[in-house]
Amino acid sequence: MLLKKLYTLVFLRTDTAILLGLKKRGFGCNKWNGFGGKIEPKETVIEAALRELYEECCVTVKPENLQSIGQLEFTFEGDPMMMDVRVFSATVFEGTPIETEEMNPKWFPYDQIPFKDMWLDDALWFPYMLKGQPFYGKFHYQGFDKILHYSVEELDSMEQFYLKHK
Numbered sequence: 664m665l666l667k668k669l670y671t672l673v674f675l676r677t678d679t680a681i682l683l684g685l686k687k688r689g690f691g692c693n694k695w696n697g698f699g700g701k702i703e704p705k706e707t708v709i710e711a712a713l714r715e716l717y718e719e720c721c722v723t724v725k726p727e728n729l730q731s732i733g734q735l736e737f738t739f740e741g742d743p744m745m746m747d748v749r750v751f752s753a754t755v756f757e758g759t760p761i762e763t764e765e766m767n768p769k770w771f772p773y774d775q776i777p778f779k780d781m782w783l784d785d786a787l788w789f790p791y792m793l794k795g796q797p798f799y800g801k802f803h804y805q806g807f808d809k810i811l812h813y814s815v816e817e818l819d820s821m822e823q824f825y826l827k828h829k
């Protein structure tokens with residue numbers, strides 16, 4: 664039986680750049696990624712997304728400014744735990760991103776996203792996120808550096824997707 668753990672992943676964006684953080688510890692250490700993490704007991708997905716964003720780069724976003732843009736599911740050969748990652752983006756935020764214990768934030772122009780220093784799957788679904796196209800991606804890894812199979816589907820809307828996948 665497949666077990667499931669929920670995570671959040673938030674990207675701050677401007678017209679010309681996206682904010683990524685260099686993870687300084689734990690899972691995904693030394694990779695550039697969005698800001699996020701595990702959902703605590705009794706927290707909603709949105710509450711967790713906003714908390715993790717603030718903890719990791721000291722920026723705040725109002726819930727109404729968080730756009731749900733994707734769902735990612737990661738499985739790993741030989742591991743019964745599936746990572747269910749809820750992806751958000753925001754263009755309205757308060758504060759200047761600063762380095763924290765967990766992340767070192769940096770703005771990247773859209774044509775300079777450092778895919779070679781990111782999770783392998785990112786290059787496969789970022790194009791959907793960057794054009795604002797809701798998406799559903801599934802990736803099955805062997806170890807952390809090889810994708811055995813994957814799919815990325817365009818969705819009409821995240822709301823409809825979550826109604827069907829409750």
Ligand SMILES: Nc1ncnc2c1[nH]c(=O)n2[C@H]1C[C@H](O)[C@@H](COP(=O)(O)OP(=O)(O)OP(=O)(O)O)O1
Nearest residue numbers: 670671672689690691696698699700701748782784
């Ligand atoms: N393959 C891939 N691509 C893109 N993003 C991710 C992955 N795998 C991932 O885990 N992620 C994202 C999902 C989450 O945003 C983080 C992982 O969360 P993690 O840092 O383990 O959770 P925290 O709750 O912050 O952990 P600690 O505070 O306990 O260190 O990466």
